Amino acid sequence: MDFAGQTVIVIGGTSGINRGIAEAFAASGAKLAVASRSQEKVDDTLTALKEAGAAEVVGAAFDVRDPEAVAEGLRQFHEALGDFDVLVSGAAGNFPALTSEMSVNAFKTVVDIDLMGTVHVMKGAYPYLKRPGASIINISAPQAFLPYEGQAHVCAAKAGVDQITRTLSMEWGVEGIRVNSVVPGFIEGTEGARRLAPTENAHEEIKQDVPLGRWGTTQDVANACLFLCSDWASYISGTVLSVDGALYQRGSGKFGQMMGQMLRAQAKEDPK
């Protein structure tokens, strides 16, 4: 894949899956911009992106829950790197919690980051997208279509993200902009995985539940993003592409209940 000279923006691109995506675009010669809340993580990522081969790099620290800060950050990225060929929106927050046990603000926090954050990123980037030709990827999750106990907040937010993908593929498709979602399955060594499968037992159960018999890698997800943003995918828009080793085909499986059982046992041991 050759993205030499192209401008690639990765929001939430300073760790885990999203950083893997940014590094893959950097290795294919793109100009990169990344953002997240921590300036330290941004700076560290920019160094890694240069080492990976990025033509130019810029970064900014902002919170996707703040629409003005997002719009200003994206304006600065445009000033530095020109029109956006690729936009990846992947900032997210997650923690396991039963709905009966979490505060309204806890639920809202995840909706504000994952769903409203996506809205802020889409709207902030809109003026700067290359027309025709820009490709947007929203990073979704299996929770968008598989119910998992302890994840109602994430299920609601990521389902919304996929519906934004589908709707904008129509609204913005007429301007030559493609919009797709990528759904990582369980990805080894990431913060999301650490939060949802904290024990060796959970790690092993998930491996057994995935038809391909292994956890995914950040490179697996990055490969799908490179493909979707390349000319090979120039007629693909409005899709939700799972990169999950066929996890979805088995439904929520054991994992759908595992987190609920774990949280209920914890609540019994430690009643408030």
Ligand code: NAP
């Ligand atoms: P991660 O390393 O925690 O990545 C999240 C990124 O978003 C970080 O760069 C974080 O940086 C940034 N971020 C978080 N809250 C933010 C906010 N309010 N404003 C701006 N930036 C924010 O997690 P990950 O596990 O790699 O997950 C990455 C994406 O993949 C997420 O969209 C997640 O839902 C999705 N996903 C992950 C898995 C998995 O197995 N890990 C599975 C399915 C889907 P700061 O802390 O500096 O803000």
Ligand code: COA
């Ligand atoms: N269980 C229940 N509620 C929780 C919780 C948990 N494990 N963690 C946080 N909350 C609640 C807080 O109590 C608070 O609610 P309250 O005001 O009613 O007390 C609310 O959620 C917001 O928490 P806060 O810590 O103030 O939010 P934040 O904006 O600083 O951080 C999070 C956002 C909570 C999502 C944090 O985990 C985060 O920054 N995550 C980013 C990384 C990540 O989640 N990566 C995985 C991606 S898949």
